[in-house]
Amino acid sequence: MTNIDDFTSQYGIVKKIDAFGYLDYLKKNPDAPRKHGKVVLVTADTPLKASRGEGKTTTTIALIDALRHHGIDATAVLRQPSMGITAAGSKGGASGGGKASLTHPEIIDWGLCGEMGAIEAAQNLLVSFAEKAVDDGKLDTVLVPRVSEVPSRSLRSIAVDYGKNKGNVAEKTVLTPTCELMQIVVLSRSMDEIAERVGKMIAGTIDGEPVTFAELTDMWRITNILGDAVKPALTETVNGTPVYVHGGPFANVSVGIPTLVSVELACALHDVVVVEAGYGADAGAQKWLDIASREYGAQWPSAALVVTRATTWRDDPDRQWRYPFHVNRLEKLGIPTFPLVNLWEGEDDQIPALQETASELGFRTPIIGNLFRDGGDGLLDQLDGFVTALNAVDAPSQPASHKGEDVVDTVRWIAKNAYGVPADRVVFKPGFEESLADARELVANLGRDLNDFAVCAVKSPATMTDDDTAAADERTVTLKKVEARAGSGIVQVNLTTSLTTPMPKIV
Amino acid sequence: MTNIDDFTSQYGIVKKIDAFGYLDYLKKNPDAPRKHGKVVLVTADTPLKASRGEGKTTTTIALIDALRHHGIDATAVLRQPSMGITAAGSKGGASGGGKASLTHPEIIDWGLCGEMGAIEAAQNLLVSFAEKAVDDGKLDTVLVPRVSEVPSRSLRSIAVDYGKNKGNVAEKTVLTPTCELMQIVVLSRSMDEIAERVGKMIAGTIDGEPVTFAELTDMWRITNILGDAVKPALTETVNGTPVYVHGGPFANVSVGIPTLVSVELACALHDVVVVEAGYGADAGAQKWLDIASREYGAQWPSAALVVTRATTWRDDPDRQWRYPFHVNRLEKLGIPTFPLVNLWEGEDDQIPALQETASELGFRTPIIGNLFRDGGDGLLDQLDGFVTALNAVDAPSQPASHKGEDVVDTVRWIAKNAYGVPADRVVFKPGFEESLADARELVANLGRDLNDFAVCAVKSPATMTDDDTAAADERTVTLKKVEARAGSGIVQVNLTTSLTTPMPKIV
The missing domain is CATH 3.40.50.300 (P-loop containing nucleotide triphosphate hydrolases)
Incomplete structure (x- = not known):
């Protein structure tokens, strides 16, 4: 057998x-x-x-x-x-x-x-x-x-x-x-x-x-x-x-x-x-x-x-x-x-x-x-x-x-549920919307919809919000950058204190 | 056992x-x-x-x-x-x-x-x-x-x-x-x-x-x-x-x-x-x-x-x-x-x-x-x-x-025995002697003698001399560059039609 x-x-x-x-x-x-x-x-x-x-x-x-x-x-x-x-x-x-x-x-x-x-x-x-x-x-x-x-x-x-x-x-x-x-x-x-x-x-x-x-x-x-x-x-x-x-x-x-x-x-x-x-x-x-x-x-x-x-x-x-x-x-x-x-x-x-x-x-x-x-x-x-x-x-x-929902709505939903920050305190860093639009257009050119990608938050492992030591009703989440990964089906969204590149310094 | x-x-x-x-x-x-x-x-x-x-x-x-x-x-x-x-x-x-x-x-x-x-x-x-x-x-x-x-x-x-x-x-x-x-x-x-x-x-x-x-x-x-x-x-x-x-x-x-x-x-x-x-x-x-x-x-x-x-x-x-x-x-x-x-x-x-x-x-x-x-x-x-x-x-x-023999003499010996080119047709490309002197000085600064390193010829795999189609008594071997590898104990000597970097183009 x-x-x-x-x-x-x-x-x-x-x-x-x-x-x-x-x-x-x-x-x-x-x-x-x-x-x-x-x-x-x-x-x-x-x-x-x-x-x-x-x-x-x-x-x-x-x-x-x-x-x-x-x-x-x-x-x-x-x-x-x-x-x-x-x-x-x-x-x-x-x-x-x-x-x-x-x-x-x-x-x-x-x-x-x-x-x-x-x-x-x-x-x-x-x-x-x-x-x-x-x-x-x-x-x-x-x-x-x-x-x-x-x-x-x-x-x-x-x-x-x-x-x-x-x-x-x-x-x-x-x-x-x-x-x-x-x-x-x-x-x-x-x-x-x-x-x-x-x-x-x-x-x-x-x-x-x-x-x-x-x-x-x-x-x-x-x-x-x-x-x-x-x-x-x-x-x-x-x-x-x-x-x-x-x-x-x-x-x-x-x-x-x-x-x-x-x-x-x-x-x-x-x-x-x-x-x-x-x-x-x-x-x-x-x-x-x-x-x-x-x-x-x-x-x-x-x-x-x-x-x-x-x-x-x-x-x-x-x-x-x-x-x-x-x-x-x-x-x-x-x-x-x-x-x-x-x-x-x-x-x-x-x-x-x-x-x-x-x-x-x-x-x-x-x-x-x-x-x-x-x-x-x-x-x-x-x-x-x-x-x-x-x-x-x-x-x-x-x-x-969440497939089919707007990427930003999904990020807001994550911020609320996983970090405790409501939608109105999810803010955009200058350039974020352009980055999102670029990613959206890039995959649209492949005949695909970015809203069908799964959202992967890219952030510092040590923080949940822009400043975890702020008062609960003042904590914010800043969205910074978007990268579409059309193979894994993931849209990477950089937020809060994310690293620009995951390549640590040698110690 | x-x-x-x-x-x-x-x-x-x-x-x-x-x-x-x-x-x-x-x-x-x-x-x-x-x-x-x-x-x-x-x-x-x-x-x-x-x-x-x-x-x-x-x-x-x-x-x-x-x-x-x-x-x-x-x-x-x-x-x-x-x-x-x-x-x-x-x-x-x-x-x-x-x-x-x-x-x-x-x-x-x-x-x-x-x-x-x-x-x-x-x-x-x-x-x-x-x-x-x-x-x-x-x-x-x-x-x-x-x-x-x-x-x-x-x-x-x-x-x-x-x-x-x-x-x-x-x-x-x-x-x-x-x-x-x-x-x-x-x-x-x-x-x-x-x-x-x-x-x-x-x-x-x-x-x-x-x-x-x-x-x-x-x-x-x-x-x-x-x-x-x-x-x-x-x-x-x-x-x-x-x-x-x-x-x-x-x-x-x-x-x-x-x-x-x-x-x-x-x-x-x-x-x-x-x-x-x-x-x-x-x-x-x-x-x-x-x-x-x-x-x-x-x-x-x-x-x-x-x-x-x-x-x-x-x-x-x-x-x-x-x-x-x-x-x-x-x-x-x-x-x-x-x-x-x-x-x-x-x-x-x-x-x-x-x-x-x-x-x-x-x-x-x-x-x-x-x-x-x-x-x-x-x-x-x-x-x-x-x-x-x-x-x-x-x-x-x-x-x-060959340890202790002059690096160039060892290269000449290789050229004669392995490529059939006598010592008087082993020639130096401009810059070779400086490269050799630099390598010699580099290892001397570590208290070591380049003549104790084993010579490794760096060359095209498809040629033995500068021009294998030349007449036997006209073939030459040109020495181009020297690199000392103090860990392996090898002195790399580039000669004839050696590649500058062993990194082929993708096909």
Whole structure:
């Protein structure tokens, strides 16, 4: 009998799974056995700075280890850590910590099975074909950025053919995980879909008219390069709980979630699938809900945990409104939402005070523990409420799509729901409307409507509004710039304190 | 008992072997069983153009399949094909063809296990640290190039921080396989040696003084990225003969041989180890002999095959001196050297004429076959002489090193021996002597002597001299430029029709 082992291969110390093949097999064999796992979203308070995690991965690992201990078939799906950022020293790894760790972080944090390298090569090959199109007179402007897995602020703006006869051709370079091809890998459910989406990517323009890659090159080049990169990796926690790792876009400047097929694969094999989305609830969780679930058919979460540090939540009076805002927002969406406070060493004595604050705020009973120190053991006797709530959810609800609505209305809706800023305080920076009109016209020239694209907010991971320390009725969200990604079907909207280019300085 | 299986892991459809670990184990356990395989070098006539192979890989595969059929434990060690070149369409794959093929070329040709991607990320991280050093005032000139696995002629000259306040910083980008870090991976026998060599790489200069990476960053970043990339891959021919694939530098602009540890690993496990070196005998074979064997302790070949196409050898009167030159040169070095003519379809009737020409030239009996069509079967009854000659070689001789000799004298020696051009016709292009003096001073400032570096000729793969069609007594070799690579210990000397930057145009 065919089963998941037929789609699984050993790759060094991890396994890789042909998720496309397995999910296709399940589709074609409706009677083949499978599970219908529920998605649990692990998200977090908005971090005080980008490099400082609240402990989502650590929490995710502790949670699945604890659920497993209770006899529940739980797993987690994580994004692949950005090796370049780790290697450059901008951020530590992202494979948990202490007793809540993955085995072999030296593999997970340091390039896994070459997935990111393959995506980098494929996106850069597309740029090379765009440059060739400039040489051939088929393009006069290159719009697709080069990518680099390792950061350097010097790469934010580059010129190719520098000092050559045909003049300096300006290009930009972004971090590999943030590129459109990564979004395509994250959102696609087959290699054919990837090829189709890459073909729709805008290479650049000639005389203002967009040219797609389908007009410039053959897609076998890209799909051959992607080869095994589209297969999720299977690793495990130090306690033996399975963990899938696949896809690595950033939640500040991209969709910030693991690949949809890795989550769907996990749901077919396990009862509870914990999905970790990047940065705060205003970033990765917003994107799981409003991009993945609403627009790309991903499962609506059956429960959520919002991770915070005691210090983040309590010690910054100007920003402490953010944590209850996140918890309450998810609850209002009908998602049973549990506060989880990830303690640092020496904070155990704060538990009663934290519990009291949670109670005053009308939260569900908070889950509190030092998960680095204690791992899943720190959660064992705190999960009854969570498990009960999860069991009480029948089929996850089907969320409404925003497709066809005006892009700005969708951004206003996000600002209101995800950042707490009403429509009349969503303001336009000079140039925004021109940028929007340009993007609208660009895709209209391809016979497409920008309002059918999913909105992806591009913003600082550490802020929700233009000034989070302002009074609640004075907070604003400024819209700055629009970029249409015709392949992934995403319209990137830069707002508040977004980076101009996601290419951090090396530290 | 410890054996090779303890150092072997499955990676998808190939295996990867911890060659560093295994060779270290053998060194520490002198009584552990091992073989002492002999190295056979497969090289070729100088190709008429870079993109046109004579069929070295096809020959190599057919040869080991045929030897295996005769009960000889033969294997081959190949370089990893350049995925970027294949994807861009500049060249087909490099995993043999027809009946003389590797299984799963879709893996071998398309990125293998991410080795090249890891080397690319590591070398680019070094460049990022050099750029940071510019920001920090520790460097004013970056000398280490960015790398890209996919080609684009537009990348030959780039400026970073383009249009920014600190001014346009000129950099260049070369193909990943050609970079110094790839040379280091090819020539090193442990991760410690890699770290030591990377630390000695010159990042750039400040006020003309060289600065090495040991002064700028920590080597764990590089060695962590390289992780599994330093492990040779083990695959097999369609007939089940084992083949090792590792390392991918180009023989025109770099050392053009597989990693030394992959060859040493194969020699410990098999009786006959066929090593394929890149391009013609004037390129890869010259580099195996004069760089790997003379300067880095690689085994001197016990036999050689020089592959040609009937058309290359016979149909270009102006260049047909090259083939007998290569065969005779290797014989004169004491290496039993066999001509091998790899026929195309429809050329079978030329065999008698080819045999007669070989006889007139005083060659050993040539091996002739259509190896694409017939694979190893085409060689089965032609290998007696080869096997006899191979068995007759006792211990391979120990070649003399050129270390300490003047760099120009070593180049003259190469020109005479490998290209047939005497010392008085080795001429200097204006600027060469300044370039040499600069390189000499640069390394002298590090307390090192350029004469201790191994000379690597950088030249077109399709020519041996400034004009191969000139009369024998008029051929010249022009020396153009010198670049010291203090990490790999190589001095790159550009000569004849060398490319300025190894970054082909996309086709």
